[in-house]
Amino acid sequence: MRTRLIAASALSLFLALVASAKGAKTVQLTRAEYEDRVQAVWTAQIIAVLMAWPHEHQVASTVWLENFPKRYTAAPVDDDWYYEMCAVRAFERYGIHLTVEQLGRQWLENHCGSWGSSEQARLNLEKGVKPPDTGHPRYNKLWFTIGPQFSSDVYGALAPGMVNAAGRMAREYGHLNGYAEGTDGAVFMAAMVSLAFAEPDTKQIVRHAARLIHPDSPYRKCLDMVIAMAAAGQSFEEIVGAVENRWHIEYPATNNAVPNGGIVAASVWFGNGDFLTTVNLAARAADFTDADCNAANAASVVGAMHGMKCLPKHLVAQLGDRIVGDRMGPVTLTPPVDEKISDLAKRTVVIGEKILLANGAKLVGESNLPLTSPGRGTAPDRAPNSSPPPEGQRVGSATSAKPRAASLLIPIEGPVAQPAELFSxxxxxxxxxxxxxxxxxxxxxxxxxxxxxxxxxxxxxxxxxxxxxxxxxxxxxxxxxxxxxxxxxxxxxxxxxxxxxxxxxxxxxxxxxxxxxxxxxxxxxxxxxxxxxxxxxxxxxxxxxxxxxxxxxxxxxxxxxxxxxxxx
CATH class of the missing domain: 2.60.120 (Jelly Rolls)
Structure with missing residues (x-):
């Protein structure tokens, strides 16, 4: 059964747009709402990947998808979310001022990098090449592919409503395994997830997220094609066909960033915030695409918009609130993964609160009066060379979480185009x-x-x-x-x-x-x-x-x- 669109009145459970004294827009989220929507970002991408997996680098779907192709009792570990899980670990270890080189150390420790540009990044790290060079065309032959794009949803979840902050993180950390078109994709996906916490219109989400990419970028030109054709009334099928004919010829790899990014944009635009519609659009868009990654990116936007209630309950139940696995392709993961998705969401929110407060958000009580929180968000939790917390004591876990204020009052940023990052x-x-x-x-x-x-x-x-x-x-x-x-x-x-x-x-x-x-x-x-x-x-x-x-x-x-x- 298709997931129903969340009624506009229900958005008040998650979103309150108010005007500050200076007239700037803000979004107000309780911690429970923030956690719910972050958990939906993680869960949505997992469900979408498992649904669209049979069409990854294969022919497109021609039937309506509403179930997994096989039965699951837990989510398998996959690169679509494992690299983001390791980013959360890196923030916990090094603090909110994490550098891309520190993220590279986390990748080495956890053995990130199984395929594509991410595998090239891991091989570079093992040879002693330091980030951001690990993603640069000088050293990474797949710099223009999808690695940064499918692993950037988390940066939008860490900066809801702060689209430029999300984009900056995606660009910097995306340089670990990509460059130019590759990191443009990371910026676009992080921006859409960030905007989805504050914008109920998927068309506006796509339009505004695209503005972060410099107009000279091939990635931006592809997005502009999608937006212009959609605004002119052309169908989803016409648009993704045009994207493939123009851009997949230029970038023949099925895991390239540019045409896959165009498919994600069209899926979000025409999905109108409905989970199953969005996933099915990505799965049926075209033959020989990275359909599962595209579905995951688009679904994450829907999860950020509506929270867990927008996800099919029978599919959520099969995940068992758990991600499990010890290998991805040829790589053994260290340590093996066995984590609760809900705990992962809590840990993400703890980091996100600090990033938000460092960028101008405020903690407010039920009466919207500011609550003081000296020093919050101004420095990392630990010194850069300190060890991670002991197992079971991670920041944001049930054993370490502290009571939070009623709400976060977050100023909504207007998108600002980043400097051009071009490479031929x-x-x-x-x-x-x-x-x-x-x-x-x-x-x-x-x-x-x-x-x-x-x-x-x-x-x-x-x-x-x-x-x-x-x-x-x-x-x-x-x-x-x-x-x-x-x-x-x-x-x-x-x-x-x-x-x-x-x-x-x-x-x-x-x-x-x-x-x-x-x-x-x-x-x-x-x-x-x-x-x-x-x-x-x-x-x-x-x-x-x-x-x-x-x-x-x-x-x-x-x-x-x-x-x-x-x-x-």
Whole structure:
């Protein structure tokens, strides 16, 4: 049975919009209301993932979903909420002024990072790379994917109504496992959850959350497409089809941030605050998307709007108020997870209260008079290097919680666009070899939740991996310089086993090399030495062009790998 929309009159149980002396809008939440809605954020994303899981990186749903595909007695641990659980632990350990480097330490301790950009972040941490570099394109080849996006709902829950504070946390902590488009997604999702505590209209939630993203960002351009088409009266199906046709072609991986973010925006917009409608929209949006993560992000917004009563009771009951598990994919979690969802909500609220008070919220009694609370929200609970609380004594647990004031009076922030955080694949040349330019590189689809997809452009130490955006025109490395009397171009060209690509080299308009770089049947990566004499161009200004062409007859296309390129 479809969950009914929460009646407008029922919102008064959760939300009281009042005007302060200066005319600014505020939201007033009792601690019980705050806990209920935070618990719904956690629970909603878990239920949504379990419902939409069969459609993750698979074909879309075509039937109405209202049950889990199998019976559960507890929620399994999953990356959609485990990384957020570890963020809560990090706040408890280091306080509300948590840094991304401290969050990285928590990730190492708890073994976060099983798949995608999060796995790349974990591998970087284990190699000694420090955040925020762990998410930067220099070190993380999947920086543009969904990792920060699906693990940022918690930052909205920690800053209800304070959309800019939520966005700042999402950007900073999202740099652990992403950058640019990846962290734009984190900001958008955190902003929607934050706004959902104070805004009853899902259309306004999407509009206002989008404003935090800089207009030049591809992510913002995708959101603007969704909003403009919806405002023009086009249907959900028309909008998600347009998003996929425009942006999934640009970002072929099924776990990319931009088109998946557009699907989440459309699901929230057209879901109108109804849980099952919202989840079903995300599950049926398009084939080969990150449907479970999309459903979770969209459902978290609904949970923040309405609290636990909006969630299907028969699905909530199957979770048993518990998250349990000791592994995620190839990674053993330390320690194993066995936590009550309701306790997780209480702990989140304790941290959230401190963040809110540090950003201008007030504790008020039943008469709305301020209650004094010296020093609250101005410093971390512990020094940065202190140990976590003993088991059973975590901040916010039943054994440590203290009585709270009747309500939090929270000033509602208007969204302010963050500075642009932009990165193009051509920018990789800053780190590989700035004498050369990279043109027509493609994001590719490898590492996107489906095995065997060809091609992706990234850096791996001193190796540049490339795949063209346009398989017909290919990709080109270019350099213009004046040659000395005797000169040669040398480099190594690599290919994966079972794949091939064609190397074409031009000096000005003259083709000087054409060679198929074939990986053969051997395992591992095959390297070939390339040396091209350029003596006939001595003393001239020469433009060197190195093309990667991937449409080779009777061969499977694959990445090109380049290293050690020199003109000497």
């Amino acid at each position: 694949l051509a920018d990789l040349m800053r780190y590989w070899n700035p004498d050369w330019t990279l043109e027509r590189a493609g994001f590719g689809g490898a590492g996107g939740g489906m095995s065997g997809i060809r091609g992706i452009t990234y850096l791996d130490g001193d190796v540049l991996a490339t795949y063209p955006r346009d398989e017909v025109r290919g990709l080109v490395l270019r350099r213009t310089l004046k040659l000395r009397e005797r000169a040669s171009l040398t480099f190594q060209a690599g290919v994966d086993a079972g794949r091939a690509w064609e190397l074409n080299v031009y000096a000005n308009n003259k083709p000087v090399l054409k060679r198929v770089i074939d990986g053969g049947e051997d395992s591992g990566r095959n390297w070939q030495e390339v040396k091209i004499e350029l003596n006939e161009f001595a003393g001239q200004n020469v433009t060197l062009r190195l093309y990667q062409r991937v449409l080779v007859a009777e061969k499977t296309p694959g990445n090109a790998y380049w290293k050690g390129i020199e003109v000497k």
